[in-house]
Amino acid sequence: MTSTNLVAGVELGGTKSITLLADGNQILRQVSVPTRSPEETLGRLAEQLKAWNAETPFAALGIASFGPLQLREDAEDYGRMLRTPKAGWSGAEILKQLTAPFSCPHQIDTDVNGAALAEYLWGAGAGCSSVCYITIGTGLGGGLLINGQPVHGAMHPEIGHLRLRRAPGDSFAGGCPFHGDCIEGLVAGPALAARFGAPAETVSDDHPHWAYVASDLAQLVCTLLLTTAPQRILFGGSVSNARGALLLAVVRQEVVRQLESYLPFISPATAGEIIRPAALGDKAGPLGAVALALRALGG
Incomplete structure (x- = not known):
């Protein structure tokens, strides 16, 4: 049974990426991986999410990623990385690769928009x-x-x-x-x-x-x-x-x-x-992903 309080998040960074589980804005579990190729990095993050979801299905998934991103939902490349100096990442299908295994609501935004949202909800904003x-x-x-x-x-x-x-x-x-x-x-x-x-x-x-x-x-x-x-x-x-x-x-x-x-x-x-x-210090990014997941639930 899915827990309505349990949400998952991904903070995709240029150097390292984090996947986490949270109850509301309380982070319960967190795993960090180095950001390498899109295939390796997104694959490892998705596998971790699938393992957690198999234990207790989470209610929503928030993705806060470095950019630039295509965030227009009516665009053919919605959820993909746009042109970036990060080698190999231009055109990466971030949203599709991370959400395809799950049927829960999800939301994607830039890591900085996510951090701004976290500071607005729980920090100096x-x-x-x-x-x-x-x-x-x-x-x-x-x-x-x-x-x-x-x-x-x-x-x-x-x-x-x-x-x-x-x-x-x-x-x-x-x-x-x-x-x-x-x-x-x-x-x-x-x-x-x-x-x-x-x-x-x-x-x-x-x-x-x-x-x-x-x-x-x-x-x-x-x-x-x-x-x-x-x-x-x-x-x-x-x-x-x-x-x-x-x-x-x-x-x-x-x-x-x-x-x-x-x-x-x-x-x-x-x-x-x-x-x-x-x-929020170094928690702003991960909590940004949590905030996006909560927004996907309408919270």
Whole structure:
């Protein structure tokens, strides 16, 4: 008999992937596998899900995946990976391979939209209707919820590839293979290593180039505030976790300065409430998959 409280989730990441079982938002079991080829990775994840389902059938499945993804349900390639620099993954049939063995409701979204949903339900976005979640690690991704719903349209937000105004004097060319100095190409982990000539975690707090990084992030925050008016912008991911205390205080100051009092809801007194660290840490991704499963149930 299927347990109405038991749901399954998959967080598909660029380096590792996780499958899990949860009772509500309480994770009961979790298995991690390295992300290799689509055939190997999706096959291992599906086998684990089938083993759990054979023990006690789960009521729904949520899939939170790195992107870009086709999320238009009327598209022929719905649930597939779109063009990606991740070798071998362009066109991968993620949704079909993970859901074919099961008859339960399911939902797929980007990993960052899933994390934004988890933070909205159980983390630093609780009590808000509009939340933006930014993760900075190997890349930069952004999930966006408006009125509690993940944003979809022609595709899904690709916040990491915004090209923004550069700080005067910053000559770093950027590291994105598609766009050079988009925000991902300026502040993600590999870009910081190229900018500093060393891994970011080894660079001293007083290095002058951190001011450029803070200016870039402030430009991102200003753009999001001006275009989507989120009540919270939450930062997660390995770079944010390692350098958040250093960067966010400066980013808030820069945001207030750059906006020049144009937005009435942003001030030195409110910036700390709006621009903050995410609360769920490394659970944001797995709980994002859980949140999608619960949404598939209508919860």
